[in-house]
Amino acid sequence: MSTVLEIQNVSVSYGKVPALKNISLQVNQGEIVALLGVNGAGKSTTLRTISGLIRPKCGSIHYNGEPIHKRNAHEIVKKGLIHVPEGRRVFSTMTVEENLQLGSYCARDHLHDGLKEVYELFPRLFDRRKQLSGTLSGGEQQMLAMGRAMMGKPKLLLLDEPSMGLAPIIVRTIFDTIKKINETGTTILLVEQNARAALRLTKRAYVMELGEIVREDETENLIQDKVIEKIYLGG
Ligand SMILES: Nc1ncnc2c1ncn2[C@@H]1O[C@H](COP(=O)(O)OP(=O)(O)OP(=O)(O)O)[C@@H](O)[C@H]1O
Ligand SMILES: [Mg+2]
Structure with missing residues (x-):
């Protein structure tokens, strides 16, 4: 399986305030990978850094083997790495x-x-x-x-909370379509608060907390370990 996106040891700060601390993550060809975490965890910052809207302070981002962390957003989008913002x-x-x-x-x-x-x-x-x-x-x-x-x-689609604020029936349509888009060959990195729905679509997920990736695992394990309840319900 080839790697489409590889983030290695990336840190980002807004002014002096750190937002991403040494994060690493990987997305392979054909996958839908979920990026989960509570408000302020750094999910949108991660997507904005991948798509070139924010420059990382250190670390590297490779897209299909090519370094993109010093590229501008308009150069990155031309390569088929497309971000649908929050x-x-x-x-x-x-x-x-x-x-x-x-x-x-x-x-x-x-x-x-x-x-x-x-x-x-x-x-x-x-x-x-x-x-x-x-x-x-x-x-x-x-x-x-x-x-x-x-x-x-898009060859790689970054989706930031596509279901935010939508009624359940529309959420279902949106998620069904994300599945269809993936089945026709687009690799997807999906940020979602609607974690249950997101996990139904994905085999693998990362969990963020305070700018760090604290867990990476198969979706099934996260469900079994009740990770979702823990992060979103504080249980
Ligand atoms: N433009 C900015 N300037 C300063 N701080 C920012 C900026 N954007 C985000 N932050 C801070 O960085 C941290 C991470 O924010 P981010 O938007 O990446 O979180 P998130 O996980 O997407 O949260 P949410 O679920 O609420 O969308 C937060 O503490 C936020 O206040
Ligand atoms: Mg966000």
Whole structure:
């Protein structure tokens, strides 16, 4: 199994405040790996560091064997490493389809096939393709944020809390789609507070606490050890 993403001993600080302390993690081709932890643990910081929005203070990040920790975000996205940030930032004064078109900016040859693919994944977006994105429901905006990422032909997708604030039925749709996206060959690193749902999708997960990775294990072991109850319910 080849390694798509390899983080080695990365530390990050915001000013003088440390946010990531010497973290290492690895994602292999074809996997969905979950990154779990309570609020403030450093999950989003980890994703932002991978996608080049934050420079690590030390350590290295390799993507398909190539060092990327000194690259800028726009260079990294062109390589098919695409980040769907927390809080799904869609361009609200543009239509659904215009947002999707923007997503193919780094993969222009993919515009036509990309739209077809995204509308197959999310038929709801096809129905609403002419609607201004700011008027979409939260669930639809999440679909759009993920659809826009798919327009860039991701090889590795970083998803930051895709189910945040959504009703259970929409959460199910989003998780089913994440599974489908993975089955068609995209490797995924998934940050989720909805840990039970995330673990159902994954075979392996990392647990973060106060900027450190405190555990890496097969999902089954984490469930058996009641790690989820411990981290999210303090039990
Ligand atoms: N731009 C910033 N400037 C200063 N500190 C920050 C900044 N962004 C995050 N932090 C701090 O870094 C730590 C990690 O934050 P991060 O957003 O990575 O956590 P998280 O695990 O994603 O949390 P959540 O589950 O609430 O999204 C927190 O203590 C947070 O206050
Ligand atoms: Mg976060």
